[in-house]
Amino acid sequence: MITLNHYLMLGSILFVIGLFGALAKKNAIAVLMGIELMLNAVNINLAAFNRFLNPDKVVGLVFAIFVIVVAAVEVAVGLAIAINLYRQRLNTNVDEADWLKW
Amino acid sequence: MGSALTLVAFWVLFALIVASALAVVFLRNIVHSALYLVLSFIGVAGIYILLEAEFLAAVQVLVYVGAVSVLLIFGVMLTRRGNIRQSNLFNGFAPAAGVVSLALGVLIILALARTPAGPPFSTWPADTVGALAEAFLGPFVVPFEIAAILLLVGIIGAILIAREVKENK
Numbered sequence: 066m067i068t069l070n071h072y073l074m075l076g077s078i079l080f081v082i083g084l085f086g087a088l089a090k091k092n093a094i095a096v097l098m099g100i101e102l103m104l105n106a107v108n109i110n111l112a113a114f115n116r117f118l119n120p121d122k123v124v125g126l127v128f129a130i131f132v133i134v135v136a137a138v139e140v141a142v143g144l145a146i147a148i149n150l151y152r153q154r155l156n157t158n159v160d161e162a163d164w165l166k167w
Numbered sequence: 168m169g170s171a172l173t174l175v176a177f178w179v180l181f182a183l184i185v186a187s188a189l190a191v192v193f194l195r196n197i198v199h200s201a202l203y204l205v206l207s208f209i210g211v212a213g214i215y216i217l218l219e220a221e222f223l224a225a226v227q228v229l230v231y232v233g234a235v236s237v238l239l240i241f242g243v244m245l246t247r248r249g250n251i252r253q254s255n256l257f258n259g260f261a262p263a264a265g266v267v268s269l270a271l272g273v274l275i276i277l278a279l280a281r282t283p284a285g286p287p288f289s290t291w292p293a294d295t296v297g298a299l300a301e302a303f304l305g306p307f308v309v310p311f312e313i314a315a316i317l318l319l320v321g322i323i324g325a326i327l328i329a330r331e332v333k334e335n336k
Contacts, residue, residue: 066170066174066287067173067174067177067217068284068285068287069284069285069286070279070282070284070285071177071181072214072218073279074276074279075181075184075185075214077272077275077276077279078185078272079184079185079188079207079211080275081268081269081271081272081275082185082188082189082191082192082268083188083192084264084267084268084271085192085264085265085268086191086192088260088263088264088267088268089192089257089258089260089261089264089265090192090255090256090257090258091255091256091257091258092197092254092255092256094197094239094242094243094246095197095200095255097239097242098191098200098201098204098239099191099192101204101231101235101239102188102191102204102207105207105208105211105231108211108223108227109211109214112214112215112218112220112223113218115220116218116219116220116288116291117285117286117288117289118285118286120289120290120291120292121292122298122302123292123295123298123299123302124302126220126222126223126295126299127299127302127303127307129220129223130223130226130299131310131314133226133227133230133231134314134317134318135314135317136230136231136235137230137234137235137318137321138317138318138320138321139321140235140238140239141238141321141322141325142321142324142325142328144238144239144241144242144325144329145324145325145326145327145328145329146328147242147246148242148245148246148329149328149329151245151246151248152331155248156246156248156249157246158258159258160258160259
């Protein structure tokens with residue numbers, strides 16, 4: 066019997082893996098991949114909560130679709146920044162992107 | 168759908184998602200990471216089908232598998248430099264990031280273990296697409312329009328940022 070907690074466990078494991086990827090990677094595009102994994106984990110949680118706890122409304126699915134829209138915009142702008150970074154520095158290493166550091 | 172079949176499908180998808188997410192983070196070649204990311208997105212779409220949210224699964228396949236991963240691979244190809252086999256390394260914060268992520272994971276799993284199991288799978292409108300359409304054009308019409316504006320602003324912003332700057336002569 067698969068309960069809500071199984072889906073929450075899947076979501077939390079995926080979120081933690083994505084968090085590690087977003088924090089520990091050197092390449093800016095790999096950081097974006099980690100963020101995408103985290104957003105997917107959140108979407109699993111939203112859909113599962115909606116399905117198990119409030120099945121007569123589809124509010125969780127609506128929120129998940131908004132998250133997908135914002136994720137698409139975020140990856141487009143993030144890649145534009147990564148490409149611009151590459152143009153200036155000839156790499157996408159986030160360790161070296163410290164122009165704003167005082 | 169039979170209960171045993173759901174059980175098997177859930178654990179197969181669980182293993183697929185977690186294994187490919189780990190591959191995304193731990194492989195050293197960023198092209199392989201991007202391909203495993205696609206596999207992970209497809210597994211999440213399968214989870215949506217198990218949750219009987221078929222429209223969300225279709226959106227997941229269209230937007231994530233179709234658009235976001237292609238955009239990421241496009242970015243990889245545009246910014247490639249040096250040895251591709253060493254293109255996805257860890258930065259200096261990897262040990263600290265590992266401790267933080269592991270601690271957060273243990274915390275969430277402990278909290279989940281103490282949570283009583285929620286209500287069982289109840290009935291769900293067979294026509295989620297219709298319900299979603301009514302929600303989008305009813306109570307959520309303002310966020311829906313703002314999302315459209317956000318997409319437009321995002322596209323213009325991406326073009327402006329990625330545009331090649333002509334040097335003044």
